[in-house]
Amino acid sequence: MAAMTEERATQYREKLTATPQALSGIREKIRSHLGIWGLMHIADEVEFGANELLTNVSQHTGSDECELALVLKDTSLRVSVSDTSTALPKPRAQSLVEVRGRGLTTIAAMAVAWGAEVNSETNGKDVWFELSVMEGELAA
Numbered sequence: 001m002a003a004m005t006e007e008r009a010t011q012y013r014e015k016l017t018a019t020p021q022a023l024s025g026i027r028e029k030i031r032s033h034l035g036i037w038g039l040m041h042i043a044d045e046v047e048f049g050a051n052e053l054l055t056n057v058s059q060h061t062g063s064d065e066c067e068l069a070l071v072l073k074d075t076s077l078r079v080s081v082s083d084t085s086t087a088l089p090k091p092r093a094q095s096l097v098e099v100r101g102r103g104l105t106t107i108a109a110m111a112v113a114w115g116a117e118v119n120s121e122t123n124g125k126d127v128w129f130e131l132s133v134m135e136g137e138l139a140a
């Protein structure tokens with residue numbers, strides 16, 4: 001008899017319009033996927049970072065169209081937002097007096113890695129960050 005392999009979905013991808021109204025629904029979907037993966041303990045970080053990246057699409061690209069992806073890897077979760085602009089983000093140095101410009105520096109501080117790359121396939125870019133997921137934390 002052929003061996004059966006059971007494959008668990010390890011990605012969640014959704015094309016969306018990053019309006020403030022859409023973002024609250026997205027937060028619920030993020031939580032539901034993290035629940036399935038046994039990762040509720042990093043839900044606040046994932047939600048905060050995804051919200052910052054999606055808000056940046058709306059504020060800095062001239063379009064709300066984008067795709068959010070959560071990709072579960074062996075020891076990390078990657079949160080990625082692809083937008084329609086090739087302009088790369090410019091994180092600013094933390095300042096005590098400046099209220100704006102903290103999203104990416106906060107993401108950089110909480111994530112094990114982050115980056116932004118032009119995507120030649122979509123003619124836009126991907127901005128992403130990764131949070132560490134210890135072995136044994138994941139739902140079986």
Ligand SMILES: Nc1ncnc2c1ncn2[C@@H]1O[C@H](COP(=O)(O)OP(=O)(O)O)[C@@H](O)[C@H]1O
Nearest residue numbers: 056057060087088089090091100101102103104
């Ligand atoms: N998706 C994006 N596309 C183009 N530029 C971006 C994008 N995200 C961020 N930026 C640029 O990087 C800067 C820093 O972003 P951020 O740390 O989120 O601060 P803020 O959004 O408050 O300005 C923004 O001011 C903007 O110039």
Ligand SMILES: [Mg+2]
Nearest residue numbers: 052056103104
């Ligand atoms: Mg921002």
